[in-house]
Amino acid sequence: MSGNELGDFLQVRRSRVSPADVGFPASTGRRVSGLRREEVAVLAGVSADYYARLEQGRERHPSGQVVDALARALRLDSDACWHAYRLAGLVPRPDHPAPDEEKVAGSLLRLMDAFPTAVAYVLNRRMDVLASNALADALLSPLTDPRAMVRSLFRDPAARELFADWPAVARDAVSALRLASGHERHERHERNERHDAGTTALIAELLRDSEEFATLWGSHDVGRLGSKTKTFHHPVAGRFTLTYQTFEVQDAPTQSLFVGTAEPGSRDAEALASLRPIARHRS
16 A cells, blocks of 8 residues: 555546546547646646645645645545545544444444344444344355455455345445545544554455455545445345445444345345344354
8 A cells, every 4th residue: 555645545536537527628649547637736726736746745734725625626525525634634633532443332232133124233444243133144144254344245255146236335345444444544643543453454455365456445436335225145035135224323433333124025025034044043
């Protein structure tokens, strides 16, 4: 990984904005995909030299006004804009103590167990499954290591069978991992701690061992998992689709609760219900 993450991010994101997207005339003989540095500088209202220094890593601390202008120029969505703020060191210091991000509150565990017709699990920012209800355990049972979700996606062949829309799931996971990496880097820097070894090691391992991960990581997409529809192909339940909702855990900012449900009375609901014997056996 480069030590110039803000510059790398800007360079990749400008390559994805065409001149036509921002009202520049098309021209022949362009040697770069997307916008030139000079064009980004014009759109953001900064000098070409200053913008070049940002991409090259010779300037790493732009003002919030500059980041806002760059976000507009590069058409960044809200997640990508906040990621740029974090890379520039502009996100305020958190006013809460660092939680034990691996510990899930007992009240949350009881809540998940109260969802008899839904899969529910708690993830940390790097998408390790910290806790899950019995139906979620049954759903993820084909995976060799269902707790290490990102590693399983790229290194366990069973994941490509279980997730029928694997390319979309993998892309979303990498986008969320990059967003999480930015969060953790900022928070640990503010607390004068080392960067999270687990996240750093995971990213380094997958960059080394998975070309698909490296390609997705190089896209510099960032985003939360949010509400998603996922289709599964389970060896017991067959093919079915769940709709997921994501809830941030207020007392543990590094954790999120994911709940997947099927349309009542649908074939998807019948397929999900067929996992209950496995769930009872594993509980």
